[in-house]
Amino acid sequence: MNQRFDAVVIGAGQAGPPLAERLGKAGRRVAVIERKLVGGTCVNTGCIPTKAMVASAYVAHMAGRAHEYGVRGSEDTRVDMQRVWERTQGISGKARSGVEQWLVGMPNVTLLRGHARFESPTTLRFGEDLIEAESFFINVGGRASVPDFPGIHDVPFLTNTGMMELRELPEHLMIVGGSYIGLEFGQMFRRFGSKVTIVERSQRFLPREDADVADAVLAMLRDEGITVHLGAECIALEGKAGAIRIKARGNQLCEQAVGTHLLLAVGRQPNTDDLGLDRAGVALDERGNIKVDDHGRSSVPHIWAMGDCNGKGAFTHTSYNDFEIVADAVLGQGRRRISGRIQAYSLFTDPPLARIGMSEQEARKSGREVLVGTRPMARVGRAVERGETVGFMKVVVDGASKELLGAAIFGVNGDEAIHCLLDTMYAKAPYTTVSEAVHIHPTVAELLPTTLQSLA
Numbered sequence: 411m412n413q414r415f416d417a418v419v420i421g422a423g424q425a426g427p428p429l430a431e432r433l434g435k436a437g438r439r440v441a442v443i444e445r446k447l448v449g450g451t452c453v454n455t456g457c458i459p460t461k462a463m464v465a466s467a468y469v470a471h472m473a474g475r476a477h478e479y480g481v482r483g484s485e486d487t488r489v490d491m492q493r494v495w496e497r498t499q500g501i502s503g504k505a506r507s508g509v510e511q512w513l514v515g516m517p518n519v520t521l522l523r524g525h526a527r528f529e530s531p532t533t534l535r536f537g538e539d540l541i542e543a544e545s546f547f548i549n550v551g552g553r554a555s556v557p558d559f560p561g562i563h564d565v566p567f568l569t570n571t572g573m574m575e576l577r578e579l580p581e582h583l584m585i586v587g588g589s590y591i592g593l594e595f596g597q598m599f600r601r602f603g604s605k606v607t608i609v610e611r612s613q614r615f616l617p618r619e620d621a622d623v624a625d626a627v628l629a630m631l632r633d634e635g636i637t638v639h640l641g642a643e644c645i646a647l648e649g650k651a652g653a654i655r656i657k658a659r660g661n662q663l664c665e666q667a668v669g670t671h672l673l674l675a676v677g678r679q680p681n682t683d684d685l686g687l688d689r690a691g692v693a694l695d696e697r698g699n700i701k702v703d704d705h706g707r708s709s710v711p712h713i714w715a716m717g718d719c720n721g722k723g724a725f726t727h728t729s730y731n732d733f734e735i736v737a738d739a740v741l742g743q744g745r746r747r748i749s750g751r752i753q754a755y756s757l758f759t760d761p762p763l764a765r766i767g768m769s770e771q772e773a774r775k776s777g778r779e780v781l782v783g784t785r786p787m788a789r790v791g792r793a794v795e796r797g798e799t800v801g802f803m804k805v806v807v808d809g810a811s812k813e814l815l816g817a818a819i820f821g822v823n824g825d826e827a828i829h830c831l832l833d834t835m836y837a838k839a840p841y842t843t844v845s846e847a848v849h850i851h852p853t854v855a856e857l858l859p860t861t862l863q864s865l866a
């Protein structure tokens with residue numbers, strides 16, 4: 411059967427559903443095609459379930475410290491992984507059904523379940539059907555990369571998706587990759603009670619971050635009993651279920667460890683290889699991302715790409731922002747641009763590492779007159795009162811223009827507090843806007859003005 415729509419959205423991730431709603435409300439007949447679970451990675455196997463698990467791990471950690479706060483009765487803290495799993499699935503499932511009900515209730519929008527693939531620039535193959543449309547909006551996201559290591563077919567391994575299914579505690583979790591996924595899962599499973607070994611190929615931990623920031627995160631993980639091997643590139647896997655060994659180049663220390671479970675957290679690849687994009691004439695970059703202009707338009711003018719599959723961001727907030735930019739280009743004035751986005755992300759360890767704009771190393775490389783203000787969390791009243799004083803805050807400023815260039819807050823509530831700096835950057839206001847502001851006491855944000863008064 412042939413079907414015709416004004417617009418087709420492929421993938422119900424973070425950008426597709428809100429765009430479908432906007433197009434539908436504008437009177438367009440829209441199809442949203444989703445091959446698996448609506449809500450995509452964030453809702454089902456990414457942000458939402460992992461942050462629910464981070465919350466369980468936080469409670470386990472604090473229960474172990476309860477006596478420090480004068481709370482007794484939790485000396486025998488144990489984690490019930492079945493219950494952690496149920497809670498996580500409950501939160502993720504509720505979010506998924508929320509997206510589903512929202513999609514089904516949208517005016518002029520039809521939700522179709524199955525895999526879509528281009529047959530031509532204006533036609534999709536959808537099962538036995540062909541679907542034609544005037545414009546297409548691709549929001550297909552990505553999946554965990556699985557390198558073809560020798561041994562990969564013999565040794566059982568998990569990715570972020572498989573981690574969601576664990577209902578018992580791994581005795582020893584080995585993790586290849588020491589970035590967002592490896593560190594968030596590594597810390598939470600250590601707090602649940604597993605032994606954790608992380609094998610990272612970079613010689614320098616978190617190389618994107620300033621050395622003082624990266625060192626502080628590494629020290630925190632090691633203090634919690636996590637083994638981190640740096641400069642260790644996994645090149646092969648050996649063993650069998652329950653007894654897994656990682657062979658590494660550069661640092662063979664990890665080869666002495668035998669793990670019961672293995673998590674591969676070595677990056678993600680876009681879901682663009684089974685979309686028939688060659689038949690549509692859509693150009694890809696060398697990593698398989700769909701090339702887009704500053705408005706999200708691909709090399710074929712009526713085909714747009716949003717979210718992880720365009721390689722312009724790898725976060726839920728960047729995918730959602732892509733929706734806003736594409737909606738503005740298609741239905742508005744085309745004022746908004748991807749290049750107008752300020753880099754912002756948080757590594758959700760506990761405490762989190764929140765980052766915006768430039769690091770100090772990037773700012774210095776740019777040749778500006780760089781001023782830096784720092785303050786340890788141990789001197790932030792709120793952190794002291796909470797008994798969570800790990801980390802520090804750091805703000806980077808252009809001394810000549812007074813512009814805020816970037817910031818890192820590795821500390822309790824840093825992921826929230828950093829937004830007052832981020833919004834000041836969007837407002838293009840000088841740093842004195844914050845340094846002369848009066849913030850509420852006692853908060854973590856309260857110390858940002860003081861930090862900015864001590865720039866050097």
Ligand SMILES: Cc1cc2nc3c(=O)[nH]c(=O)nc-3n(C[C@H](O)[C@H](O)[C@H](O)COP(=O)(O)OP(=O)(O)OC[C@H]3O[C@@H](n4cnc5c(N)ncnc54)[C@H](O)[C@@H]3O)c2cc1C
Pocket residue numbers: 420421422423424425426443444445446447448449450451452453455456457458460461524525526527549550551552570591681684685716717718719723724725726727728729758
């Ligand atoms: C473990 C983990 C934790 C994360 N934590 C965070 C976090 O804390 N904060 C943050 O900002 N980001 C986080 N991320 C990243 C975030 O999840 C992604 O950046 C975000 O989900 C990307 O959304 P998207 O809209 O690009 O696509 P996705 O959410 O991946 O959705 C794409 C959808 O397209 C569907 N699809 C694919 N191909 C087809 C096809 N051919 N036909 C039909 N449907 C198709 C898929 O089934 C999927 O539902 C995390 C990621 C992971 C893996």
Ligand SMILES: NC(=O)c1ccc[n+]([C@@H]2O[C@H](COP(=O)([O-])OP(=O)(O)OC[C@H]3O[C@@H](n4cnc5c(N)ncnc54)[C@H](O)[C@@H]3O)[C@@H](O)[C@H]2O)c1
Pocket residue numbers: 586587588589590591592594609610611612642643644645675676677678724725755756757758
């Ligand atoms: N808090 C968040 O916002 C959050 C959380 C989780 C995931 N994510 C998103 O998911 C994406 C994927 O995360 P990720 O951590 O898998 O990937 P990543 O690309 O951030 O990091 C992969 C890490 O694996 C290492 N590595 C690669 N090959 C290796 C090998 N053979 N041996 C040892 N180390 C190796 C790399 O050096 C790197 O440090 C990220 O881009 C991020 O945007 C975001």
